[in-house]
Amino acid sequence: MNTQVSLDLDVMLETQGLCKYWGGLKALDNISLQFYDKQLHGIVGPNGAGKSTLLNMLCGHYKPTQGSILHKGAAIEAIKSYAFARRGIGRSFQKTNIYPGATCLENCCVAVQRRMGGNFNFLRSRYTQKVLDEIATEALEKVGLGHRRNEVASHISYGEQRQLEIAMVLATSPEVLLLDEPMAGMGHEESQLIIELLKKLRREYCIVLVEHDMDAVFELSDQLTVMVDGQHLTTGSVDRVRDDPRVKEAYLGQGDEVF
Amino acid sequence: MLKFNTLRTAVAASLATLTLSAPVLASQDSIKVGVMLPFSGVYGALGDATRNGMKMALQENAAQLHGRKIEYIEIDTEARPERAPEIASSLLSNSEADFIIGPVHSGVAMGMLKVLRGKDTVMIVPNAGAGPVTGPLCSPNVFRTSFSSWQPSYPMGKVALDKGYKKVVTMSWNYGMGKESLDAFEESFTAGGGEVVKKILVPFPKTEFQAYLSEIASINPDAVFVFFAGGGAVKFVKDYDALGLKGKIPLLGSGFLTEGTLEAQGNSAEGILTTLHYADTLDNDLNNKFRASYKEQFGKSSDIYAVQGYDTGLMIASAVNELKGDISDQKALIKALETTTVNSPRGDFTFSAAHNPVQNIYLRTVENGENKVLEIASPALADPGRGCKL
């Protein structure tokens, strides 16, 4: 059943009948979704619903068992994982995934440099290109880490590391942002920072947000998808989904650990 | 804790400069003998025996040294050829050794030669049989007290023919010494009308012989001639017996097959015919005396390697004696060494123009766990020294 709301917007990313099996286990079963440009698409569901698996396939980390992924209409499920990022699909990770030994600026520089070229330049110093630093700094400032740019990443707070994570994605100048629980493990105030940030970003990028913090998702999402046990349950506006009896049932069945 | 760390760092840092601090300064009076033998690993036992023999000879003949003491500088070559040039040059220039004794392993010999040929020291090879040492690469200052790999194997060809063997399979490890041994056997064997039906070269140091032995069994030749030494020889002889070839196809070998390995080989070795320039049971006064005092001094039986070491010692002693203790003139020293007749437990021997021993080769058979001499297979056999221009 397709409950996709038709909107007059560009489809940025699309999945068609996406499946992922781990041996006999169906981690993801026949998922067809559309993600629109300059919209924030929330994905929720109980643990083990397949949200992270979906995200991992959208960024090319896993290859789907069946089905296809379309980016601006082109099938991309078969291309190499790094090529996803080159097409402008950037992602952040559920577990903090940064270069802990490098400075925040350096972290972002790695991200910027991919696009700037010169990666096989063996001789020229990495510190000589001003433009690169500027774009990296810009990304840091966007997430509010400008003042931390010369700190070593492992020395900043956990919340700031999560912000850095997003800054790195932004530094790649993506069109699509895949965010895997950016608020996981954060205190209320830190979460608030991220929410504010996402509010700023959601009219600039196509964002896919997987998140357990329901209040945040309800607050941010333009579209909301609920997944249960690897299956697509429903997709629609926040209000519609919230009132959907099947959603309530699905979550009640799971106890109340999520809400 | 900080103090400890500092200490550790200091130690570590000083290690970097350790190579620069020259070791023991030697006294001017002593004759310096550099010893490059393997004391660890597969060849360790050979290195030990050689060293023991040499020291024993120099001790027994201390009177010939005209009051000069011997100073040994011993370095483990680990039988690693790539280290040989470095160690050799250490002994040559750093220790300024008058004599450099070594090695066991032919690859190491090649590495040593590279550095020592024509230099101001005398290199004496107490084992390695590599042909080139007293062949194309011969040099006035390089001597050998052992054998060339050609020597012990060549006479076996004739022995095999005398026994009436026509078709023989030869087998050894695929390295210089092995190949030279097989070639020497083939040379005399085919010259007399014999035929080598198959030549098997086993990658060194592989000891899985079963597949090859099965193949030999299927060929069923009149006899098998092999070159193996040390652990490989033990394994080969045991496999030869275990797979039932023993007693059906006679086994001939270069003498190393049954040197220093008889105890480990046990009954399997009984009856093997080998040719070599020595046998433990050689019945002459020198040998009996040598064996008795070696056993007394080191608590174990002597072997061929000990004899070769012993002869090296004898040779040094006699040259020093002839020069009245003054070995500073290299030409004179070489002259003295060249003309020495070494009264060895293996029987007297002299040196060929290429500085290889001219010696008797004995035909031996294993009986009751001993190499028993049957006859002299080839008296005063000299290596042809092919390619040597001395």
Added chain:
Amino acid sequence: MLFNKRTERYFIWVFFPLALLMPLFLAENTFFVSKLTSVMIFALFVMSLDYLVGRCGLITLGHAMFYGLGGYLFWMIAPEYEAVNFWVYTFYICTIAAAVALVIGFLVLRTSGIYMIMITLAFAQMAFYFFSDSIEFGGNDGLFIYVKPETSIFGLSFFDLDNPIHFYYLCLLSLFNTLVFFRVLIRSRFGRVVDAINENPGRTTALGYNIFMYRLMSYVIASALGAYAGYLFTLQYGFVNPSMMAWTTSGSALVMSILGGMGSIYGAILGTFAYEGLHYLLEHLTEYWMLFMGILIIAMVMIFKNGIAGYMEKLLEKRI
């Protein structure tokens, strides 16, 4: 700044001037000159391994293959008695070794971790047995090389390779150049990606890098320099032997690299000198040097895991 660590600058200021002046004191002791030369050559080899293992996170137990290859290549391509040009042959050997590394790297870099250790070992063993079992290449006994190249550039010759002191300086220069080269490489934008891959390969892929290409390139560079070290070794004594390729050569190079401080590049020099120094000392002291060497290696892994460079840095670097 090229050498961004104070420790490294100190080290360079102490080591290279000392090494430059050394022959003045030791000129008559040719052994120490040639011993130092061979340690420096091996340090160059360890340095290339250190880059691979410490900076790129590619643990190989087969690097010695290229060390030996450098030697054998020279024997293969150099005419037997004609004088050849050192620089030209350096270029040839590095290029051929790089080409070989490109093919082998393409195969081995598909694996990672323990499998990469094993498959590099497999290739090295293959090469070892290839040379050890072939009569044409001198087999197990190795080969002599009678040619000594001349070193003129545009008719100007600075080094006479028959002179140990000259050869010493050539090796010192090579070592210094290699150190600088790796520093430049690490500081470059390529180096940034390599660092990123080493620290977090998954993240780097997610940022859009094809990490395979960077690893392959690093492997090729390190292998070519490893071959260069083997070429120098062969020139020093005019001797090449399959044991240069044995896995124990790779193993001891790894030990030296760790002892010096993995990934620090200059630590390779420290580690090689320390290890060779200890080895030299122990083998002159006792026949059972192996026992002490083994205990030292174990102790090093247990308590000295940052290596000499690591501990020096702990003392000398400002805390952030």
Added chain:
Amino acid sequence: MDTSLFLVQLINGLQYGLLLFLIASGLTLVFGVMGILNLAHGSMYMVGAYLAWYFVEHTGSFALSAIISAVIALIIGVVVERTLIRQLYRRNHLDQVLLTIGMIFVFNALQSLLWGNDPLGVAVPAALSSAVPLTDVLEYPVYRIFVALLCIAIAVVMYFMINKTRLGMLIRAGESNREMVECLGIDIRQLYTIVFAIGVMLAAVAGVVAAPMSSIVPGMGEHILITCFVVVVIGGMGSIKGAFVAALLVGLVDTFASVLVPQMSSMMIYIVMAFILLIKPQGLFSS
């Protein structure tokens, strides 16, 4: 090659393969459960052979020596695990490689100190010293058949132990998930000690049974070690089943290569290994 020779070589290959399995099984077990790459595994094989020789010299009974040697090997395993290996679980493979290289040095030095460098041999036990005739010339020694059967028996025992017993269950659990084992209230460190000791014992037992049909020499461990690596890697690291299949494969390849392509015979197993890893980078039976 005629049929009878082919069959004989087949037996040779299988027998060599089975012995390889015995040595490699300990290596793969330790790696699979503990993630430890033990380069000193070959040294344990050497220690087993030397112990067998030593006790045969002193007791005269091969069976008794085998048992004593196995027990000593177990003790060595426990001690080494407790004092050294235990420090390495959280370290990378590189540190393991280095530590165990250090151990090779130490074991080699101890061997040289304790037993000297002469090649040694152990006589085949009298009860097994007869032979079965195969062809006119060739016989097959009963002892080798016995060893082959013993290797199969050990393989079967290992199979049952891993699949049917509680220890085996823990081993399998430990392979996939350390935390899970700890949740079951098992001290994983005890499990590791046991597994490592068993691994050492298997290597030593292989050394013991190989002693009468080989020569006991210094450095015998290193040569076999590299071959075992090939076996373990082809089989898939940690897979006992894989080690079994790979050991037979390597045994056969090596045997037939010796006869058919003597020029390349020692390269052959490495070529096979590289080839297999290129198709299946994790080996044949990786989990």
